[in-house]
Amino acid sequence: MVDIREVPEADIDRALELAYLVFHHRPEKEARERHRAMLRTCTRIGAYDADALVGFMAAHDFRLSVPGADLSCPGVTFVSVAPTHRRRGVLTGLMGELLRGAGAAGSPVAALWASEAAIYGRFGYGSATQGVTVEIDSTRPLALRIDPDRRPLRLVDPEDALAVIGPYHEAARSVRAGRPTRDAERWTETWLCEQDEEDEELSPPRIIALGEPGRPIAGYALYRTKPESGSGTGPGHTPGLVRVEELEADTPHVAAALWECLASLDLTGTVRAWGRPADDPLLHFAADRDQVRVTGAYPALWLRLVDVRAALIARSWAAPVELVLELTDVRLPANAGRHRLKAGPHGAVYEPAGQSPDLSLDVRELAACYLGGTRAADLVAAGLVAEHTPGAAAALDDALGGGPLPHTSDEF
Numbered sequence: 001m002v003d004i005r006e007v008p009e010a011d012i013d014r015a016l017e018l019a020y021l022v023f024h025h026r027p028e029k030e031a032r033e034r035h036r037a038m039l040r041t042c043t044r045i046g047a048y049d050a051d052a053l054v055g056f057m058a059a060h061d062f063r064l065s066v067p068g069a070d071l072s073c074p075g076v077t078f079v080s081v082a083p084t085h086r087r088r089g090v091l092t093g094l095m096g097e098l099l100r101g102a103g104a105a106g107s108p109v110a111a112l113w114a115s116e117a118a119i120y121g122r123f124g125y126g127s128a129t130q131g132v133t134v135e136i137d138s139t140r141p142l143a144l145r146i147d148p149d150r151r152p153l154r155l156v157d158p159e160d161a162l163a164v165i166g167p168y169h170e171a172a173r174s175v176r177a178g179r180p181t182r183d184a185e186r187w188t189e190t191w192l193c194e195q196d197e198e199d200e201e202l203s204p205p206r207i208i209a210l211g212e213p214g215r216p217i218a219g220y221a222l223y224r225t226k227p228e229s230g231s232g233t234g235p236g237h238t239p240g241l242v243r244v245e246e247l248e249a250d251t252p253h254v255a256a257a258l259w260e261c262l263a264s265l266d267l268t269g270t271v272r273a274w275g276r277p278a279d280d281p282l283l284h285f286a287a288d289r290d291q292v293r294v295t296g297a298y299p300a301l302w303l304r305l306v307d308v309r310a311a312l313i314a315r316s317w318a319a320p321v322e323l324v325l326e327l328t329d330v331r332l333p334a335n336a337g338r339h340r341l342k343a344g345p346h347g348a349v350y351e352p353a354g355q356s357p358d359l360s361l362d363v364r365e366l367a368a369c370y371l372g373g374t375r376a377a378d379l380v381a382a383g384l385v386a387e388h389t390p391g392a393a394a395a396l397d398d399a400l401g402g403g404p405l406p407h408t409s410d411e412f
Contacts, residue, residue, distance in 0.1 A: 002054060002085070004093045007044035012036055015044065015056045015078065022080040023115075031197050034189045041185065043074065045097050047081075047090045054082040055090035057098055060412060062180040064111060065173045066371060067403065068316025074102050075180055075412050076112035095123045099306055099332060108310035109370075111180070112302050113411050120302055124331050126368030127299035129178040129406045130278050135295050136271035136286075138263040139239065143287035148257035149210060151218065156207040162187050164209060165220045165248075172248050176277065177371040178301050178406035191222065191245065201226050202243060208261055210254055219249030221258045225268060239269025246409060247273065252281045275300070275409025301408050303367045308335040309350045311370065312343070318372075318402025320344035321395050326357035327366060335363055343399055358392035361385040369396070371406035 007015055016035055020026060027035070039058055047055030059074035076098065081090045102110050114120050117127070136142060156164050166187060173179040182191070196202040202224040211217040226241040242262050249255035259282055262271050276282075278297065286292035305311045308327065322342045329335040340353035359376070365385050368374040376393040379385040387393050 002047040002049050002088070002090055002093065004045065004047055004097045007046035007053070007056065009040060011046065011053060012039050012044070014053045015039065015046065015058075015080075018053055018056050018082060019078050019080040021082070027197065030195065034193070034197075037185070038189065039078070042077070043098075043101065045094050045101075047085070047094055049085065052082075054085040055094050056080045057094040059098060059102075059110070060180070060186075062111070064109060064181075065179045066109075066177050066311075066315045067318075067400075069314045070174070071109055071311070071314055072105065072107040073180065074098065074107055074110045076110060077412050079112075091119070092123075096331065099123075099304070102306045103332070106310075108305065108307040108314060109367075110304040110306055112304075113300070114302050117299060117302075121364050123304065124329060124363045124367065125302040125304045126364045126366070126370075127301075127374065128303035128368055128371045129299075129301040129373050129408060131275050131298055131300040131407065131409065132278050132280070132294050133296040133298075134273045134276050134280065134282065135293050136259070136263050137269070137291045138242070138265070138271050139269045140291070142260050142263035143291060144256050144260065144285055145287045146253060146256055146285045148260050149218065149251065149253040150257070151210055151212055153208055153210050153257065153261055154213075156209050156220070158192065158205070158207075161192055161205075161207050164217060165207060165222070168217055168220065169246075169248060176404050176407050178303075178373070179408045180410050180412070182410070196224060199226070205245065208258065210249075210257055218251070219254040219258055220247070221262055222246040223262060225265065228267065228269070240265075240267045242268050242271045244271060244273035246275070252285055255281055256285055275411075277405055277407035279405045300411075301406075303370060305335065305363055305367045305370060306332065308363065308366065309339070312341060312350045313348050315348075315370070317343040317345060317348060317399045319395075319398040321399035323358040323389075323392055323396060324353045324355050325366070326360040327363055328361075329363040332363070356388065358389040359385060359387055359396065369400055372401040372403065373406040376400075 042058040045057045058078040062073045062075040064073035194204045209217040209220040222245040228240040229238045326338045342349045376396045380387045380393045
């Protein structure tokens with residue numbers, strides 16, 4: 001039997017070795033130092049078989065934007081189980097301890113990025129945000145249907161980057177649900193680090209901001225570039241790449257100016273943005289959708305409702321709704337049962353109910369819908385939610401939605 005307990009700082013290197021073993025990874029010294037520094041600031045939970053560390057899980061101390069609120073949310077990462085101890089309940093023990101700790105600390109939600117998506121639904125996590133990869137053919141000027149904002153663009157000195165774009169990003173988090181906080185260390189070690197951990201051919205990060213000198217910026221683009229390879233247009237030739245890490249803008253006209261600038265960089269022929277929202281305005285104001293294409297879509301943030309009542313009461317609601325929900329939750333049975341949800345623009349009440357349910361669903365499905373990025377009606381159509389009262393799912397969707405789709409590009 002394994003013992004689930006806190007991992008002391010002295011065991012961080014052991015935890016990293018386990019993670020590198022599990023993920024078949026052998027990072028360079030600089031990356032290992034970043035991982036070590038990051039884990040020092042995380043909650044660390046280990047599974048020990050005698051003195052051997054055979055399972056590990058860490059959690060960032062995040063806050064997560066949800067509609068109308070900002071909630072304490074552990075961000076689960078470095079989930080690792082030794083190959084010798086798989087299918088022996090190690091992950092179940094680690095996750096159970098993490099969720100118990102989150103509940104005790106007053107965190108109504110937890111989140112993660114899933115490298116193996118099939119695993120985490122068993123623990124009540126639902127896919128709450130979607131991301132898309134967008135590619136622009138920048139061998140010709142970007143065709144737009146709107147006029148770009150013509151205020152000046154400027155390159156931001158890397159030493160000033162955090163002071164310039166950090167506050168802007170923090171203010172922008174409230175515009176879309178699903179976005180975790182970034183502290184200075186995360187900015188420095190993840191977003192602004194000199195060397196990209198996965199592709200050493202990429203340049204250091206570059207930042208373009210828009211706005212009048214001496215005034216707050218109206219948007220920014222954070223990107224890296226890669227030179228072309230091969231020659232001419234023959235086999236093996238790859239045009240220079242602009243990889244967009246992040247683009248934030250006050251208005252679509254600001255966004256248009258930033259995209260136009262990125263697509264005009266010399267010696268490049270492709271702009272690729274991996275982590276964009278599915279409702280990115282670019283997809284509408286681009287004049288030629290053969291030039292601007294969505295090349296991939298994927299589930300991004302996975303959300304777990306640790307305390308369903310607290311999570312529902314904390315967020316805002318776009319429309320009135322009154323429904324009885326019959327919820328199952330095998331991992332946290334205190335969430336299970338029939339409850340009446342009465343919510344609207346002035347708040348929410350969630351209390352036990354004896355009436356027949358309008359909707360029956362698992363906590364995983366409620367988590368997927370919680371930020372407004374997944375429609376309950378679609379889950380009814382998929383056979384994952386039972387609708388006992390016609391129109392109940394649509395009513396829940398109207399109440400949960402109403403704004404931009406939830407989205408984050410913060411992989412952790």
